[in-house]
Amino acid sequence: MSLKVLKFGGSSLSDAHQFQKVAAIVRAEEERRYVVPSAPGKRYDNDTKVTDLLYASHAAAVKGEGFDEAFARVEKRFNSIIADLGLALDLTAEFDTIRRNIQNGASVDYAASRGEYLSGIVLAALLDFPFVDAADLIFFTESGAVDDERTYEAFYELTKKHDRAVIPGFYGRAADGSVKTFSRGGSDITGSIVARGVRASIYENWTDVSGFLVTNPRIVENPRPIDVVTFRELRELAYMGASVLHEDAVLPVKAANIPINIRNTNEPDHPGTLIINNIRAASSSPITGIAGKRGFSIIHIEKDGMNKEVGFTRRALSVLEKHNVSFEHLPSGIDTMGFIIQTEALAGQGETIAREIGKAVDADEVELISGLALIAVVGRGMVRAKGIAARIFSAVARANINIRMIDQGSSELNIIIGVDEYDFRSAMNAIYAEFFPQD
Ligand code: ADP
Ligand code: ASP
Ligand code: MG
Numbered sequence: 001m002s003l004k005v006l007k008f009g010g011s012s013l014s015d016a017h018q019f020q021k022v023a024a025i026v027r028a029e030e031e032r033r034y035v036v037p038s039a040p041g042k043r044y045d046n047d048t049k050v051t052d053l054l055y056a057s058h059a060a061a062v063k064g065e066g067f068d069e070a071f072a073r074v075e076k077r078f079n080s081i082i083a084d085l086g087l088a089l090d091l092t093a094e095f096d097t098i099r100r101n102i103q104n105g106a107s108v109d110y111a112a113s114r115g116e117y118l119s120g121i122v123l124a125a126l127l128d129f130p131f132v133d134a135a136d137l138i139f140f141t142e143s144g145a146v147d148d149e150r151t152y153e154a155f156y157e158l159t160k161k162h163d164r165a166v167i168p169g170f171y172g173r174a175a176d177g178s179v180k181t182f183s184r185g186g187s188d189i190t191g192s193i194v195a196r197g198v199r200a201s202i203y204e205n206w207t208d209v210s211g212f213l214v215t216n217p218r219i220v221e222n223p224r225p226i227d228v229v230t231f232r233e234l235r236e237l238a239y240m241g242a243s244v245l246h247e248d249a250v251l252p253v254k255a256a257n258i259p260i261n262i263r264n265t266n267e268p269d270h271p272g273t274l275i276i277n278n279i280r281a282a283s284s285s286p287i288t289g290i291a292g293k294r295g296f297s298i299i300h301i302e303k304d305g306m307n308k309e310v311g312f313t314r315r316a317l318s319v320l321e322k323h324n325v326s327f328e329h330l331p332s333g334i335d336t337m338g339f340i341i342q343t344e345a346l347a348g349q350g351e352t353i354a355r356e357i358g359k360a361v362d363a364d365e366v367e368l369i370s371g372l373a374l375i376a377v378v379g380r381g382m383v384r385a386k387g388i389a390a391r392i393f394s395a396v397a398r399a400n401i402n403i404r405m406i407d408q409g410s411s412e413l414n415i416i417i418g419v420d421e422y423d424f425r426s427a428m429n430a431i432y433a434e435f436f437p438q439d
Helices: 017-025 050-062 068-084 093-102 106-129 146-159 185-195 232-239 247-255 312-322 350-361 388-398 419-437
Strands: 005-007 031-039 171-173 179-181 202-207 227-229 260-264 273-276 288-302 337-340 365-378 405-408 414-420
Touching: 005 017, 005 185, 017 031, 017 068, 017 106, 031 106, 050 068, 050 093, 050 106, 068 093, 068 106, 068 171, 068 312, 093 106, 106 171, 106 179, 146 365, 185 202, 185 247, 227 232, 227 405, 232 247, 232 273, 232 288, 232 365, 288 350, 288 419, 312 337, 312 350, 350 365, 365 405, 365 419, 388 405, 388 414, 388 419, 414 419
Parallel strands: 005 031, 005 202, 202 260, 227 273
Antiparallel strands: 171 179, 260 273, 288 337, 288 365, 365 414, 405 414
16 A cells, blocks of 8 residues: 655644644555654744754753743644544653753753654644654764664564554754754654655645745745646755755655655645656746845956856866855856855955955956845746746836846756845746736
8 A cells, every 4th residue: 555654843832733634644545654743833923832942941050050941832732733633642750861861961852852743743643653763763873963774774663563653753862862953943854755755745834825936925925836846946045045845855755866846734625735856747837946145246257258268267267166155056157257155154354255256357447236035936947948937037128126246057957036125026027927927
């Protein structure tokens, strides 16, 4: 029988009502057999995530301050979930152990991981599934990477023993035997490893939006969800700021060719977004998504005939290397070249670096332009469709916005434009409206 792995994010498990929705989703299909919960997240805007309460408890303990208050909030969150669900479950002994361990100097990773651990125990009781600790399944090497061999061996053993299980997200076991977490948002990674480990047919990632949206909902009002996106497109979009899924969550399932389905716990009938490997998959629009970020600068270099000069780029690059600065893009023409760099990475040295580059290549002119936003228009359909770039440029021009930079990736998967930061919002909206007019 095909089987599905489901990961539920913090907002999907923020209170008893959300736990009930999760249980209904799992029970709706017999294939939904391995479930990865996050720690309870925010119930409302100003609420605090259980994970943050645990970080706060640990920080207070390290300072030798009392952490009863923060820890009591953790206990209260879980106790009210258990009571509202009507479960005959008592976590007192677990709370005591965790409190004692934090008091006695347990690591910050241990403290932070307990949100997922407890959430897993509650969800396992609710579903009547076995609880299997992630520290007995996911192993890290000395260097902190996932130890694939040990990990997937453990999953092989797991599937022989349990045909269903709840496995807490966010953590595993370090080489020294202690608990180690992934970086924040890391339950997405656990879900991906579990999906690969049990050879799932699909990895369902349940969150609070009906899929990966075409663009950032904080910049464009009510953008529509993407129905299908490839792993490579997703990577381009995520790199430019579209974050729904932890970026390290893609690798394990991509290697095993398991699609990810982003779904909404609060709208379970919505098909959400399917993330797949196949770059040739049909797409209804030439554009899959639009993502963007503020905070970039360009070092713009002009020199007649630079394209004929052997070693020109290397000389310019060696200045960046000397200052330990990496660049994001390098659009170039016959007599011009521009290094696009994150303004933060210049650490206030932008003018100096520009001057040094000017000297190193004997430029006719060098200019530092800061206050730039980059917008990536991404789509696997772009290779075949003609005139996409023209549509982007004219949409932006119609909004009276000046394009400062254009770069088309060699993969023809994206076109990147640079605009002044104060034009960012309007440019994103103009591009969105061009390709996704209101029906
Ligand atoms: P979870 O707690 O389920 O892991 P996250 O908060 O990590 O959920 O991720 C979901 C959030 O990502 C959404 O609520 C939304 O605010 C944000 N987000 C940012 N960019 C996008 C996008 N392009 N599409 C959908 N959601 C996005
Ligand atoms: N609970 C952890 C966090 O808040 C992990 C996760 O939610 O994925 O970062
Ligand atoms: Mg998340």
